[in-house]
Amino acid sequence: MLESNISERWQSEEPLDLMTMVLDVVESLAGLAARDEAERELFALERALAEELEDMVVPVHLLPCLYSGLGLAGDSETFFSIDNCLMNRVLVRREGIPVSLGILLIHLCRRFGVDAEGINFPGHFLVRIRSEEEGTVIDPFTGRHLSRHEIEQLLRGARGNLARLAPEHLKGTSDTEILVRLLNVTKAAYINEQQFGKALGCSELLLRLKPDCPFERRDRGFLYEQLGCGQLAADDFEFFIEQRPDDPIADVLKAQIAGLDLSPKTLH
Template sequence: MLESNISARWLGEEPLELMTLALDVVESLAGPQARDEAERELFALERALAEELEGMQVAQHLLPCLYQGLGLSGDSETFFSIDNCLMNRVLARREGIPVSLGILLIHLCRRFGVKAEGICFPGHFLVRVWVKEEGVIIDPFTGRPLSRREIEQLLRGAQGNLARLTPEHLKGADDSEILARLLNVTKAAFIHDQQFGQALACSELLLRLKPDCPFERRDRGFLYEQLDCGRLAADDFEFFIEHCPEDPIADVLKAQIAGLDLSPKTLH
């Protein structure tokens, strides 16, 4: 029932705020109590930031107040941790990774009247914040503005030394793209911890956003396989093969299907 309610909200005509979407993910994966905790932490952070900013120019001082005054920071020690993905844990610790901190930064900018947008940059989520009518690209992991050279270094780190920065790399993302980015990172963190049921829940949410995506159906099939649900895995693999017959992995999946146990099983 919970997932169907969230699905209905996401597919409704009324656009949802980015933070609302991120809190929906928390509710779906960790339950209503975790969402309530996140909302309390968010309210406390907003109130503390308002106190820090009192009497200041908001656009110029929001980042220093948030990162230096209130201790928001990137977690480089346990980067691929669930704690850095789920917004209730990010808010409680005030630590996260670029996409989770980026969502929080975008929300707070908008909350305090500063224009901001997310950038689904390769390998490292970025945020563009408008200060004095000029868009400045911020690394949400550190709260620091980036030079063009530093952005090019990030690109080469993600795509190799031959990669060249183009305007397309710095295009603003819509909220559904940012949500998909968060869900993909969260799914990867659950897979890293071998929590395949939770990873499957992330995949299901991704399929709410893009129901006919063959690559997400393929990935869900691999998760079903890990959970010994051979028939469900085969259905997803067959969907991928039908829609991407020229993809090199299609032949691999055909062999995979042949080795699956296709007897019915109940997934709890």
């Protein structure tokens, strides 16, 4: 029933609130109790932030109150962990990675009347906050305003020393694309922990956002292969080959299919 409800909500023409979709992810991957936990913690954080901001100019003081006053922070010690991806755990710990903290920052900005949008920057998710006509780029990992030089350094860290900052690097992105980025990071974290069933859950959610995307189907095929579901893996690999016959990996996938056990399996 949950998967059906998510499909209906995510495929509706009505734009969905970013945090609502993120909580759908929590519920799908970790259960209803985890979603309830996230909603309680989010309400508590919103209430605490409102108290911190009382009688203050919100656009000026929101970041200091959130990061210094309420302890929101980036987790650099266990960066690629599930705790930094699932919003219930991010809210409980008040720690995360750029994309999860960025989602939380965008939500809180909008909740308190500040215009904010995500930037799908290479290697490091960023947030733009607008006050009147001006826009400031924020690193959600630290809560700091970034100079152009600092942004260029982030780009070179992700793309190499020859990379040059261009306008397209700082374009705002849609809430759906932010969710895609979160799901991809979450999938990678589950794969890193060899929780392939949970990673498959991320792939299924990604395919609700990007139906029939050949690359998502290819990646789901690799997860099916890890889970011993040869026929399902072959179906996804064949879809990729049909859609992207000139891609260099197509020949690799043909060899993969030849080596799969195609006998029926039950996926639990």
